[in-house]
Amino acid sequence: MLIATAAFAMPSSAWAACAVADPASTALGTFSPNALLGGAPPYVPVLAGFDCPATTISVLSGNFLRATVTSADGFKLTSTNPLNTVTAKYVIAADGAGANPFAAGTPFVYMNGTLVNLLGLLGGSARNVKVYVRPSSAAAVAPGTYKGNFKIAWEWRFCDLLGALGLCVGTLDANPTTIPVANVAVTMIVTAKPFTVSIVTHTTWDPQSTTGNPRAIPGSKQRTTITLTNPDIIAIDANSLNIVLPTPNRGAVALDGDGTASPTFVKTAEGSPASSLAVTYSTPASTTDDVDFSENGGTSWTYDPTTTPKAVTNVRVRPRGTMAAGSSFSVSLPYVLF
Template identity: 35%
Template sequence: MRLITLFAVCLFALLLPGSARAACSLASNASASLGTAGSYAVKAGQVAQTSAQSGLTCTGAVLSVLSTNYARASASSTNGFRLRADSSDTIAYRLSADPGGTFSFNQGATVDYFDPTLISLLGLLDKTDFAPPIYVNLTDMPNIAAGTYTDIVTIQWSWRICGGVGVGGVCILTYTGSGSTTLRITLVVTSDCRIDTPDVRFGSAPLVNGFVPVTQAARVDCTKGSLFTVAFSSGQNGTARPWRTMTDGAGNRLNYNLYRPDGITIWDETNPLADPRPGTGGTTPSLLQTFVARIDASQPTPPPGSYSDVVTLLISF
């Protein structure tokens, strides 16, 4: 009887591979960041997909499509799979186990990462470590205010994974478990603007006092709900006071300036104008920024030619 007992112990030791030390654990929380994007980029669907670790990690496991292996996950969202900001605006998103969204969690589905198609798609087959990814992709293109948009997702897990294979491919060591992990999803949306600035044309005249003032408007719109100020740069001459300057490319100069609608107050970076109208997020700008352009009639008339300058409209939040 003593010899039989020793033989049985030795046989068991031979069947258990020394490399089979599989263990699975859940992170208490994980995060997925969609980065930072302007509100118009969100509206145009230009926010790139992101991925993160889903919270489950197994090491030393034999990853195969054995019928006994599974790692099942289901997800519940605080905001119904929508990112939400303090403004109460929301952005819908898809949470999935694969980049293409075939294995989606959004409709309450349970996803098994050992599904033959999924495990092959993710390139996890025959690996010895298992850290399944999760993908976040915006599915909405709303007109939204700036802010930090978040959602909290709870992922429920259950798993049964082979940790060692003996003679004949029989699993001799199985690891099972269940639990949950929390995933925080974040997108920072920044203020942005759309601007339409038509050229200002004074026309032609033989003398500087022949140019009449031009009243014109730039069109602006900015992120929904944003307050902003408007100014014009000093132009290529680098100064707006007392005059901005147009040149003919040969060193000759023609003084002019841009003024607020009153036609008196110089409108430049040192004197921006706050627009009392909040942005609407409109793609086609419609908020008029009226200004007056006037050539200095007291300056000596420069040589005939075509004079020009480039001025930038500046928006500040």
């Protein structure tokens, strides 16, 4: 049976042997249900409970370091709210890129004499060894706190000098007969991360000052900018965004532009990083572009404002494409005040 313990001490009181102990719980981070479904979370470093403060690890015949990972619940992350029965899951690797995954119950060999040498994964030493955990889910999980636990059994033999017949004549450190086990705990927060919207309006032209320090007076023109931001680490589904902007009080859509040198009605701008979204606008009467007008508060979107712009109650903009993770995108429309 595997139990948690520490490696035996070496004869010298000044020498610190390798040891196995339960590390403190590690926070994997905060992720949205969509990010978990899409496999977007990264591998997160987690203390693995194995530490060799002073041992010199040499690639010599007979030396080895092995770690065996097991989980009583199949590597699940379970909500602390018993009403949330859908669980998340996680995988474990020996490196942050996930190129060296652990298989449950199968020893992962960091080193086996001179045949296998993956000590580079440890950064050249065995101080506070880490594994890397990546959460995900097969179904949408509810917001809340999720916890998981797994065990790592550590086996090792380190000798820094071999003598005749392969006997260790230098410093020897090895795991005890009862293989020591570290109990590793991880937590994760799940919360929705919807896109955010900010709206800014500025005056661009007035009949007296034109574009030089224009004021919001009757007859002046303004441009309203709507900025969408995706705070998540995963992209927003393609063609799923709709921007509905109500006509401001004492205002009407300015189909001829905002009074500046450009007569453009719809303007767009990318943030950094770019969103990969796009908006097309051809004519006010078009039913195939991405800009629609309503004269009835959004009940229908087929109104042609060419003849009576003042009748427009709402404008709908439907950006096309997938909005990249962490990106922002702006679209602006001009209005005239009366």
